Amino acid sequence: MTRRAIDLAEAGRGRVSPSPLVGCVVVSNDGEIVGEGAYIFSEVTHAEIYALNEAGERARGGTAYVSLEPHAHHGRTPPCTEALIKAGIKRVVCPMEDPNPLVSGKGFQELESAGIEVVRGILKDVAEKQNEKFICWHRNRRPFVHLKSAMSVDGRVATKTGDSKWITSASARQYGQQLRYEYDAILVGADTVRADDPALTDRTGKPRDRDLLRVVLDSSLRTDPGSRVVSTAPEHPTLFVAGSEGESKAEEIRGSGAEVAVIQGGPRNVSVVLDELYTRQITSVIVEGGPSVAGSFVESGLVDKFTFFLAPKIIGGEAAPAAIGGEGPSALTEAIGLRDMTFELVGPDLMITAYPSE
Numbered sequence: 001m002t003r004r005a006i007d008l009a010e011a012g013r014g015r016v017s018p019s020p021l022v023g024c025v026v027v028s029n030d031g032e033i034v035g036e037g038a039y040i041f042s043e044v045t046h047a048e049i050y051a052l053n054e055a056g057e058r059a060r061g062g063t064a065y066v067s068l069e070p071h072a073h074h075g076r077t078p079p080c081t082e083a084l085i086k087a088g089i090k091r092v093v094c095p096m097e098d099p100n101p102l103v104s105g106k107g108f109q110e111l112e113s114a115g116i117e118v119v120r121g122i123l124k125d126v127a128e129k130q131n132e133k134f135i136c137w138h139r140n141r142r143p144f145v146h147l148k149s150a151m152s153v154d155g156r157v158a159t160k161t162g163d164s165k166w167i168t169s170a171s172a173r174q175y176g177q178q179l180r181y182e183y184d185a186i187l188v189g190a191d192t193v194r195a196d197d198p199a200l201t202d203r204t205g206k207p208r209d210r211d212l213l214r215v216v217l218d219s220s221l222r223t224d225p226g227s228r229v230v231s232t233a234p235e236h237p238t239l240f241v242a243g244s245e246g247e248s249k250a251e252e253i254r255g256s257g258a259e260v261a262v263i264q265g266g267p268r269n270v271s272v273v274l275d276e277l278y279t280r281q282i283t284s285v286i287v288e289g290g291p292s293v294a295g296s297f298v299e300s301g302l303v304d305k306f307t308f309f310l311a312p313k314i315i316g317g318e319a320a321p322a323a324i325g326g327e328g329p330s331a332l333t334e335a336i337g338l339r340d341m342t343f344e345l346v347g348p349d350l351m352i353t354a355y356p357s358e
């Protein structure tokens, strides 16, 4: 039943930021599912409340399976712990604590003080993975960073002349759109904008509660005002992150409708870039290149998840750029290890997803 609660929470994917995904199942004391719910930010009502309302009196003496610790504080809604107690729930089964330090553990405590049995930890890994963005946001006080790159099997993201459209198939690119849907922001470097003139939009057509923020790292604001990202800024939120050398161009960019953040030391310091995004309540960011920006994030140890699409082709050539730039390590022992690697064919392309080893 915990699995069912986790599955229900998926209804909110892409639609809960800056809150977590939460699902809930209420089972009556004779073992029947009597209520279900999932959280969606714009609907305000929490998963537990949907499930309890559906269950009505049949919740009394029953068990609530919730994918995340019920909250015990007054936020946008009254505490869910109060509602569970009032409904006469006797047992709460929940895989994980809420990572928000202001909330963590307090929900469980309150339920236990009211005499409710709390069973913790079942499918904890699955539940934590589902809310990896929310956990990172609270524990590290920065957005979750997902680096996505499309390359040939020999790791090149463009030819020696910079031709990069398209390395991977339409299916892989469609999958990439789905990834964008799940993020608050998409981030690229100034040279990707110059080379590809990308739209950087979410074209899934699915409903979003927050517009995807387009972030361009551009120290001196040298991006062409006629580029797509600048000219479409009135319709799609856009943030240029610059250094002091960009100040003289900031007004022109702002005039297009884009925002400009001039940060200490400039955007080469990706940790400060993430601080800036954190202050803007951006809980997650998908970094889509190019290699220089990818290298900056990798070398700073600020990538939480990788997705690589490998196309069945070889580009080759010393001058064709590789997916991850930067200095690179001298010794293999300094290479970044990957864990929990998964593989999937997306059309003809191989998708590899992995996390950096601790």
Ligand SMILES: NC(=O)c1ccc[n+]([C@@H]2O[C@H](COP(=O)([O-])OP(=O)(O)OC[C@H]3O[C@@H](n4cnc5c(N)ncnc54)[C@H](OP(=O)(O)O)[C@@H]3O)[C@@H](O)[C@H]2O)c1
Binding pocket: 148, 149, 150, 151, 156, 157, 158, 162, 163, 164, 167, 188, 189, 190, 191, 192, 193, 195, 196, 217, 218, 219, 220, 222, 267, 268, 269, 270, 288, 289, 290, 291, 292, 293, 294, 296, 321, 325
């Ligand atoms: N296949 C793929 O998945 C994919 C995806 C994206 C791009 N590409 C290809 O990659 C190429 C462009 O990549 P690129 O590596 O040359 O450029 P890039 O990473 O897009 O942009 C690099 C520029 O961004 C600015 N920048 C600001 N902050 C930075 C930071 N923290 N780290 C690094 N750069 C920062 C720098 O210019 P300032 O110093 O002026 O700020 C730098 O020159 C193009 O050919 C494009 O087609 C391929």
